[in-house]
Amino acid sequence: MIWMESENMIKTTRESFLPFALPSISEEAIDEVAAVLRSGWVTSGPKVKEFEKSFMDYIGTSEAIAxxxxxxxxHLSLEAIGLTEKDAAITSSVTFTSTAEVICYFKAQPILTDVDRTNNLMTPGTLLETIERECVFDGKILRHKDTGKVVRAVLPVHLAGHTCDMERILEISRKYGLKVIEDAAHAFPAIHKGKMIGNWGDLTVFSFYATKGITTGEGGMVTTNHSEYATRMRIMRLHGINRDTYNRPGWYYEVVDAGYKYNLSDIAAALGIVQLRESDQFWKRREEIAMRYNSEFAEISGLKLPEDDLQGKHSWHLYRIELDPNIAKIGRDSLANGLKDRNIGSSLHFIPIYEHPFYKKKFKFKKKNYPNASRMYDRALSLPLFAGMSDTDVDDVVFAVKDLLL
Ligand SMILES: Cc1ncc(COP(=O)(O)O)c(C=O)c1O
Structure with missing residues (x-):
């Protein structure tokens, strides 16, 4: 930490940049990856199978597809439930573009819900409000009023790792005949009402992107208890071929559909296996940091802190705060800039979907339908939170935030 005198203020700047997220890669993980590199089999093979099995055991489902x-x-989840261009699907306005873009892959209609003010999640209330505002139900089929498309699925997003009210979202979805595909990119490892996220909806999707709770560099996993979905996804993740490359007894194979190239490599899976083993310890460290932030920042006026998940276990993927522009000493953008000046990264999760040029041009989303998402967009910021943060890193964030806001 360098101390600098600038006018009347003492300012601290870190020597090295602290990003808002970094992966934690152990020597054991590096050794396991190196072993795969030396083995001669680097694409999908035994390590992917082992990773799927370990993940399934951890979550408690009968299927996991890497x-x-x-x-x-x-994408493959929506394909497995048979989404077509005549259909629509409901998701949250506060998510990464992935959740909405996959609906567009099918030329289907995305329908957006607002979020709650506290955790910025789709709630049973915002889901029902959206259905009432934008859909008609004839007792059997739910249709989007504007396009006449059939609503087939709901995609709740467990933003930051705080779980959505799955019991009631499932209840509403069942009433309208909708499949539930959870975006759990942030929710590993999270528990909702005693059951791990991964076991609630029809299909649950996890991300192993570089910044996530566990990483494979790039990667993802779908969990489900429906074997027919799993079978379909295993075919469609590899060109629509009906047999794995690794298990193929001879040269013969059949292409049964126009599939995709979405398989995970054994290199990535080897990293995933070790990350999964280390995940409880990663989670404990993230929780410890989140609790320290909570207690350090409790007295700052105009600063809303993230809530612990009272219905279960928060994955603490992100530590999202909100600044009330009418009360806080400085606004969100000034805080982000102030942190940057001190060599500390931050991020925003997320720019609401309806704010992006593509979605604006393509669909008629009305901003007035998303008052809480819009409010969040003016106020939210994610502070650094990752298992590899040292106590000094945490001290630097605490000092900088207090210095800027008190
Ligand atoms: C909420 C959410 N959903 C989906 C994704 C997509 O994950 P991936 O990068 O593994 O495709 C992300 C990635 O950041 C995300 O934050």
Missing amino acids: LNSATAGL
């Missing part, structure tokens, strides 16, 4: 991203998982 893929090269969560986006691929969301």
Whole structure:
């Protein structure tokens, strides 16, 4: 830490940049990856199978399908339930583009819900409000009023690792005949009402992107208890071929559909296996940091802190705060800039979907339908949170935030 005198203020700047997220890669993980590199089999093979088995055991489902991203998982999930261009699907306005873009892959209609003010999640209330505002139900089929498309699925997003109210979202979805595909990119390892995320909806999609709770560099996993979905996804993740390359007894194979190239490599899976083993310890460290932030920042006026998940276990993927521009000493953008000046990274999760040029041009989303998402967009910021943060890193963030806001 360098101390600098600038006018009347004492300012601290870190010597090295602290990003808002970094992966934690152990020597054991590096050794396991190196062993795969030396083995002669680097694409999908025994390590992918082992990773799927370990993940399934951890979550408690009967199926786990490893893929090269969560986006691929969301895409194949919608493909497995048979989404077409005559259909629509409901998701949250506060998510990464992946959750909405996959609906567009099918030329289907994305329908967006607002979020709650506290955790910025789709709730049973915002889901029902959206259905009432934008859909008609004839007792059997739910249709999007504007396009006449059939609503087939709901995609709740466990933003930051705080779980959505799955019991009631499932209840509403069942009433309208909708499949539930959870975007759990942030929710490993998270528990909702005593049951791990991964076991609730029809399909659940996890991400192993570089910044996530565990990483494979790039990667994803879908969990489900429906074997027919798993079978379909295993075919569609590899060109629509009906047999794995690794298990193929001879040269013969059949292409049964126009599939995709979404398989995970054994190199990535080897990293995933070790990360999974280390995940409880990663989670404990993230929780410890989140609790330290909570207690350090409790007295700052105009600063809303993230809530612990009272319905279960928060994965603490992100530590998202909100600044009330009418009360806080400085606004969100000034805080982000102030942190940057002190060599500390931050991020925003997320720019609401309806704010992006593509979605604006393509669909008629009305901003007035998303008051809480819009409010969040003016106020939210994610502070650094990752298992590899040292106590000094945490001290630097605490000092900088207090220095800027008190
Ligand atoms: C909420 C959410 N969903 C989906 C994704 C996509 O994950 P991936 O990069 O593994 O495709 C992300 C990635 O950041 C995300 O934050």
